[in-house]
Amino acid sequence: xxxxxxxxxxxxxxxxxxxxxxxxxxxxxxxxxxxxxxxxxxxxxxxxxxxxxxxxxxxxxxxxxxxxxxxxxxxxxxxxxxxxxxxxxxxxxxxxxxxxxxxxxxxxxxxxxxxxxxxxxxxxxxxxxxxxxxxxxxxxxxxxxxxxxxxxxxxxxxxxxxxxxxxxxxxxxxxxxxxxxxxxxxxxxxxxxxxxxxxxxxxxxxxxxx
Numbered sequence: 411x412x413x414x415x416x417x418x419x420x421x422x423x424x425x426x427x428x429x430x431x432x433x434x435x436x437x438x439x440x441x442x443x444x445x446x447x448x449x450x451x452x453x454x455x456x457x458x459x460x461x462x463x464x465x466x467x468x469x470x471x472x473x474x475x476x477x478x479x480x481x482x483x484x485x486x487x488x489x490x491x492x493x494x495x496x497x498x499x500x501x502x503x504x505x506x507x508x509x510x511x512x513x514x515x516x517x518x519x520x521x522x523x524x525x526x527x528x529x530x531x532x533x534x535x536x537x538x539x540x541x542x543x544x545x546x547x548x549x550x551x552x553x554x555x556x557x558x559x560x561x562x563x564x565x566x567x568x569x570x571x572x573x574x575x576x577x578x579x580x581x582x583x584x585x586x587x588x589x590x591x592x593x594x595x596x597x598x599x600x601x602x603x604x605x606x607x608x609x610x611x612x613x614x615x616x617x618x619x620x
Contacts, residue, residue, distance in 0.1 A: 512538025569593025
């Protein structure tokens with residue numbers, strides 16, 4: 411398969427690149443920085459908002475690894491993913507978004523989300539709200555084969571790669587130990603599995619470590 415990883419110098423994106431290449435995928439990394447930190451064999455220096463339809467032509471899938479931490483930059487989550495939707499509109503290229511856990515539901519009625527809990531860390535609320543809005547905008551797109559993948563609540567950059575995970579849906583799911591946890595490495599495995607299988611088009615899924 412031929413995939414593009416956008417905002418590829420990010421830490422989650424780097425794990426996705428590594429996993430995809432180990433499976434024999436042809437990976438092209440796009441990032442705005444001069445240095446290729448992604449580990450991809452092919453690298454293109456280009457900001458996500460400068461990407462065109464021609465840049466992403468011929469890829470089976472595009473992984474959006476964009477992430478922002480400053481409050482003032484949070485609207486870019488929506489702008490960047492919608493830009494990718496616009497240039498992939500009407501094509502067979504799938505778009506996979508590195509999502510967040512804050513918008514996962516905590517009840518069967520889907521009226522309460524993780525981020526609504528009074529104990530949710532205030533410092534992460536702007537990010538959770540932005541990625542929640544990003545998902546809602548994606549839900550309006552019938553012209554793009556998107557998939558939004560939410561990690562578990564405890565998303566560990568340097569966590570263990572177990573090679574095992576539980577695939578879940580819209581609701582926060584705990585493992586057999588009552589934990590909501592996953593490493594970047596295991597998340598990347600789940601992401602690349604979804605790229606290979608394409609079972610959740612126009613859906614949000616979530617993953618947690620077994």
